Structure formats: C-alpha cells, structure tokens
Amino acid sequence: MQANGTGGQEPEPEPESQLSCRNGESSSSAAGAVHSNGLLSSANNGLPSTESPASDTSTKKKKRLSQSDEDVIRLIGQHLHGLGLNQTVDLLMQESGCRLEHPAATKFRNHVMEGEWEKAESDLNELKALMHSPSAVMRMKFLLLQQKYLEYLEDGKVLEALQVLRAELTPLKYNTERIHVLSGYLMCTLPDDLRAKAEWEGKGTASRSKLLDKLQTYLPPSVMLPPRRLQTLLRQAMELQRDRCLYHNSKLDSGLDDVSLLIDHVCSRKQFPCYTQQILTEHCNEVWFCKFSNDGTKLASGSKDTTVIIWQVDPDSHQLKQLKTLEGHAYGVSYLAWSPDDTYLIACGPDDCSELWLWNVQTGELRTKMSQSHEDSLTSVAWNPDGKRFVTGGQRGQFYQCDLDGNLLDSWEGVRVQCLWCLNDGRTVLASDTHQRIRGYNFEDLTDRNIVQEDHPIMSFTVSKNGRLALLNVATQGVHLWDLQDRVLVRKYQGVTQGFYTIHSCFGGYNEDFIASGSEDHKVYIWHKRSELPIAELSGHTRTVNCVSWNPALPGLMASASDDGTVRVWGPAPFLDSQETEGLTGMNLLISVKMMLVCCNI
Numbered sequence: 001m002q003a004n005g006t007g008g009q010e011p012e013p014e015p016e017s018q019l020s021c022r023n024g025e026s027s028s029s030a031a032g033a034v035h036s037n038g039l040l041s042s043a044n045n046g047l048p049s050t051e052s053p054a055s056d057t058s059t060k061k062k063k064r065l066s067q068s069d070e071d072v073i074r075l076i077g078q079h080l081h082g083l084g085l086n087q088t089v090d091l092l093m094q095e096s097g098c099r100l101e102h103p104a105a106t107k108f109r110n111h112v113m114e115g116e117w118e119k120a121e122s123d124l125n126e127l128k129a130l131m132h133s134p135s136a137v138m139r140m141k142f143l144l145l146q147q148k149y150l151e152y153l154e155d156g157k158v159l160e161a162l163q164v165l166r167a168e169l170t171p172l173k174y175n176t177e178r179i180h181v182l183s184g185y186l187m188c189t190l191p192d193d194l195r196a197k198a199e200w201e202g203k204g205t206a207s208r209s210k211l212l213d214k215l216q217t218y219l220p221p222s223v224m225l226p227p228r229r230l231q232t233l234l235r236q237a238m239e240l241q242r243d244r245c246l247y248h249n250s251k252l253d254s255g256l257d258d259v260s261l262l263i264d265h266v267c268s269r270k271q272f273p274c275y276t277q278q279i280l281t282e283h284c285n286e287v288w289f290c291k292f293s294n295d296g297t298k299l300a301s302g303s304k305d306t307t308v309i310i311w312q313v314d315p316d317s318h319q320l321k322q323l324k325t326l327e328g329h330a331y332g333v334s335y336l337a338w339s340p341d342d343t344y345l346i347a348c349g350p351d352d353c354s355e356l357w358l359w360n361v362q363t364g365e366l367r368t369k370m371s372q373s374h375e376d377s378l379t380s381v382a383w384n385p386d387g388k389r390f391v392t393g394g395q396r397g398q399f400y401q402c403d404l405d406g407n408l409l410d411s412w413e414g415v416r417v418q419c420l421w422c423l424n425d426g427r428t429v430l431a432s433d434t435h436q437r438i439r440g441y442n443f444e445d446l447t448d449r450n451i452v453q454e455d456h457p458i459m460s461f462t463v464s465k466n467g468r469l470a471l472l473n474v475a476t477q478g479v480h481l482w483d484l485q486d487r488v489l490v491r492k493y494q495g496v497t498q499g500f501y502t503i504h505s506c507f508g509g510y511n512e513d514f515i516a517s518g519s520e521d522h523k524v525y526i527w528h529k530r531s532e533l534p535i536a537e538l539s540g541h542t543r544t545v546n547c548v549s550w551n552p553a554l555p556g557l558m559a560s561a562s563d564d565g566t567v568r569v570w571g572p573a574p575f576l577d578s579q580e581t582e583g584l585t586g587m588n589l590l591i592s593v594k595m596m597l598v599c600c601n602i
Contacts, residue, residue, distance in 0.1 A: 296553025302333025393417030508550020518545030
C-alpha cells in the first residue's frame with residue numbers, strides 16, 4: 001500500500017493470516033514514531049526490516065514457524081521495543097521473517113500520536129478492509145474526532161472546535177448523548193476546567209496513548225498488537241497462580257516488579273494465621289462471642305461472666321492488651337455489634353435476656369440500656385449502615401428498629417428472630433427465624449420475602465462485605481455458603497462439628513477469600529472459599545469454640561472465643577526458614593518479622 005493512499009491505485013489488502021509474519025519474505029515498512037503503545041522509532045522509522053540477508057537466504061531455507069511461534073516472537077519484539085532495544089528487534093524480525101504490525105496500522109499509529117487527525121481519518125479507509133467489523137470504523141472515527149475537538153478547545157480554538165462538533169461529529173449520528181456532553185465543554189473558559197470536567201489528561205502523549213489503546217480494541221491483533229500484551233499475559237498468569245494458591249492472603253499486586261517470573265507462586269501454611277500468637281485469659285467464665293472492630297484496631301469479647309472486655313491491637317507487634325472492661329450485663333453477653341464508625345458497641349444476652357446495652361467505646365460510658373418488656377428476648381442486633389439506627393430481636397417474637405437512645409421506631413410482629421443483618425442498601429434487614437429460613441424485611445414499605453430455606457435450624461449467619469454471600473451455621477449440618485442474589489446453596493463445608501449450640505463463623509483474609517468457624521470438637525476450622533475441605537484445623541482450645549473473628553484490616557490476624565474461658569489470637573508461624581521467607585509478600589512478611597521480635601522480647 002502507498003502512504004496516505006496517494007500516488008496511484010491501491011493494491012488489494014493482504015489476507016489477515018499473512019499480516020504478521022512472512023517467514024523469510026521481504027516486506028515494506030512505514031514510518032514509525034516514539035510512544036508508549038509498543039513501538040519506538042529505530043533506524044527503520046519504527047518497524048524492523050523483514051528482509052533477510054542475501055547470504056542467509058542463499059545458503060539455507062528458513063524454517064516455517066508455527067502460529068504460536070509467530071505470536072511469541074511478536075510479543076517479545078513488542079516488549080523489547082518498549083525497552084528501547086530497537087536494533088535487537090530489527091535483528092529478531094529479520095531472522096524470523098516476522099513483523100510487529102501491518103504497515104497501514106503503523107501509519108495510523110504515527111498519525112494519531114502526532115495529532116494529524118485528517119491523515120488518521122484517511123488511514124481508516126485502508127484499515128477498514130483489514131477489520132472483522134467494518135461498522136467499527138464509525139466508532140473509531142468518533143473517538144478521533146472527540147480527541148480533535150477537545151484539543152481545539154484546550155488550545156482556545158473555539159470556532160474550530162464548534163466546526164468539528166457541528167460538521168463532523170453530529171453528522172455521524174452516533175452516541176448522541178455523548179455529543180450533548182461534549183457540547184457542554186464549550187462553556188469551559190480555562191484549560192484546567194476543561195480537563196477536570198472532561199476527566200481528560202489534556203493534549204499530548206498521555207491522552208493520545210489512551211486514545212490509541214481504545215482504538216486498538218477494534219483492530220485484529222494480526223494488524224496491530226494490543227498495548228503491552230506480554231505484560232498483560234504475565235500478569236494474568238501470576239494472578240491465576242495466586243488465585244489457585246490455597247494460602248494466599250495478601251493483596252494481588254497489579255505490577256510484576258515485586259514477583260519472580262522464574263518460579264511458580266506458592267504460599268506456605270506457616271504464613272497463614274494457624275499458630276497461637278496470644279492467649280487472653282482475663283475472662284473468668286465461658287467466652288461466648290468476640291468481634292474485631294471495623295477498622296481492626298480493637299477486639300471486643302463477651303462472656304458468661306457478665307463482662308465485655310475491649311482489647312487494643314498493637315499496630316506494630318499485633319499483640320492485644322486489655323483496654324477497658326464494660327460491666328453490668330446481668331445475663332452474660334452472647335452477641336456484640338460494632339457501629340459502622342466503631343464509636344458504639346451493642347451487647348446482647350442469651351435467650352432469657354430482655355435487655356441490650358449500647359456503649360460508647362471511646363468514653364466507656366453506657367449511652368442506652370434498652371428494654372421494651374420483661375417478656376422480651378433480645379439476643380441479636382444489627383446496625384443500619386447510617387450508624388443512627390439498629391434492629392434487634394429474639395426467639396420470643398420481638399423484632400424492633402430503634403434509634404441510638406433506644407426509642408422504638410418500628411416493629412414487626414410475629415417474627416421469632418435467631419440472627420440479624422442489615423444490608424448495605426440501608427433498607428433491607430435479613431433475619432433468620434425458627435422456620436429454618438432467612439427472609440428479607442423492608443421497614444419502609446413493610447414488605448418481606450423469602451431468600452434462604454434450609455432443612456434444619458439456622459443457628460447463626462453472617463454476610464460478606466459486598467452483600468452477595470451469606471455464611472450459615474446450620475444445626476447438625478455444619479457451615480453452608482449461600483448466594484443471596486441467586487438464592488442458591490453454593491457450598492457445604494466439611495469437617496466442623498455443629499450440633500444445636502450457637503456457633504458464629506466469619507469471612508476473612510484479604511478480599512474475604514477464606515472462611516473460619518468454631519466447632520464443638522474444640523477446634524477452629526478454616527476453608528478457602530472455593531474448597532469444601534478445610535485447609536487448616538487449629539487445636540488449642542479445650543472446649544467448644546463459640547465464635548471466630550478475622551481482623552478486617554490485618555488479614556494475618558484472627559481471634560476465637562471458647563467455653564474454656566479464653567480468647568486465642570492466631571497468626572503466622574513466628575519463625576520461617578529462608579525458602580519460606582522468599583514466599584512471603586507484603587503484610588505476611590511484616591507480621592512474621594514483628595512476631596519474631598516479640599518472641600525474642602526485642
């Protein structure tokens with residue numbers, strides 16, 4: 001093809017299968033330009049020469065490459081170009097007979113990066129024959145004209161921008177809503193205002209590179225490689241390995257700089273919170289519940305001894321120390337709920353308890369002691385996301401919505417509540433009842449609907465942060481995972497011993513990839529969310545483990561409460577060998593080092 005379509009009749013476009021590799025045949029190159037989408041200018045103006053040396057072709061015939069070999073060569077070539085190793089790429093393409101992209105695509109790339117919009121539009125006519133979807137040309141043209149329009153506005157060329165809007169963008173009759181938005185940018189008097197309102201980087205390499213990334217999605221990869229394709233594939237491979245790693249419990253880094261591509265990703269069990277880090281013995285009777293605050297800085301534990309203890313989590317050593325004790329719960333404390341901002345803590349008692357206590361955790365003062373009737377049973381509570389209301393109820397048929405002063409705002413008659421949860425929409429309250437089900441209740445329009453139906457009593461449940469999944473402890477059955485949106489049972493987890501005691505399980509770990517539950521066999525069980533078999537069984541407690549709480553801010557920290565009167569704090573192993581240390585990343589490594597310092601009294 002001839003540059004810009006000038007100088008004679010254009011030949012027919014090459015078949016797509018011949019665009020990326022010639023296997024020894026020569027090909028022409030178009031001018032190249034420096035930019036971040038994969039090609040840098042070299043001696044051949046951006047594209048490597050594909051002509052093999054005469055001495056080479058005269059002595060031996062080049063080996064025909066498979067399609068996968070061609071793809072790998074192009075990926076390597078694109079990556080090397082990004083590093084500026086242009087002579088190496090030239091040699092690679094000459095020896096292999098491949099080329100990175102079609103000359104028409106290179107020409108189009110250069111015109112876009114140089115802001116030559118008329119020439120770029122002309123290039124679309126050449127590219128149209130190489131595309132799977134000719135209708136995509138209109139979308140590409142719209143993107144080009146949009147960039148042209150914005151750059152005119154930024155340069156203060158309002159009349160030229162208005163001409164583009166009226167004479168070029170509007171006649172396309174494509175994305176009318178977007179055209180109305182673009183027309184509003186005419187009111188921007190300063191370039192900074194335009195960039196802020198349009199959420200646009202401004203005229204230059206950055207915005208044009210982003211534009212080219214969008215344009216490339218309409219072109220077949222044999223014509224133009226997607227930007228940074230090799231890095232994308234490597235990142236996907238690393239994320240897949242981490243996703244399949246049963247013990248991976250840290251943030252998935254988006255880059256590749258902090259990982260090794262030479263070995264497979266693996267996390268050791270010793271990096272996981274499977275080891276007793278601390279035993280809290282300040283309670284003098286059975287500990288029925290424990291819960292970390294939403295910011296992870298505190299732990300609250302409630303006991304049969306009628307006290308609530310607030311523990312402070314040390315930010316450096318992750319050790320817990322007693323902060324304050326909240327007293328006066330005559331029936332014992334079987335359930336605790338932190339307010340969304342962690343200012344308040346509500347404590348509930350067992351089945352015969354008709355009262356609840358609302359504490360100001362920061363001051364240690366009791367704000368509200370609520371009791372509607374001595375016949376009530378207030379055993380469960382859940383905060384509304386606004387932090388100004390909460391719902392509470394029990395198995396004797398009480399179901400109330402109240403304010404922070406304990407004033408009754410609404411009530412729902414005839415619901416024997418076992419456990420409660422408020423969804424993030426601020427309207428829906430989930431309640432498990434004595435009919436072995438979970439229903440959704442709306443106090444605003446007084447509607448309710450069935451969501452989960454089990455065949456055995458639901459002793460407790462908790463909901464994931466995104467509100468999609470519910471984790472149920474079901475009498476004689478164990479731990480079940482339900483999808484609340486699709487209303488289907490997703491998984492039944494094995495191993496735990498669950499009779500008719502109330503045991504509270506939890507989601508935990510980074511991105512809530514794990515599930516933990518206590519058990520009547522005195523153990524703590526941990527599963528990966530996707531696996532029915534436990535990945536860890538933690539021993540140490542000597543009686544039933546009633547509750548497990550995973551720290552929401554420190555994924556390597558977990559606590560469990562037991563009838564043996566203790567709270568156990570679990571973390572990674574304090575000492576790891578060198579090979580295991582190499583597998584640690586981010587927070588796991590930090591936690592392990594801090595634990596070593598604590599154990600050594602440093």
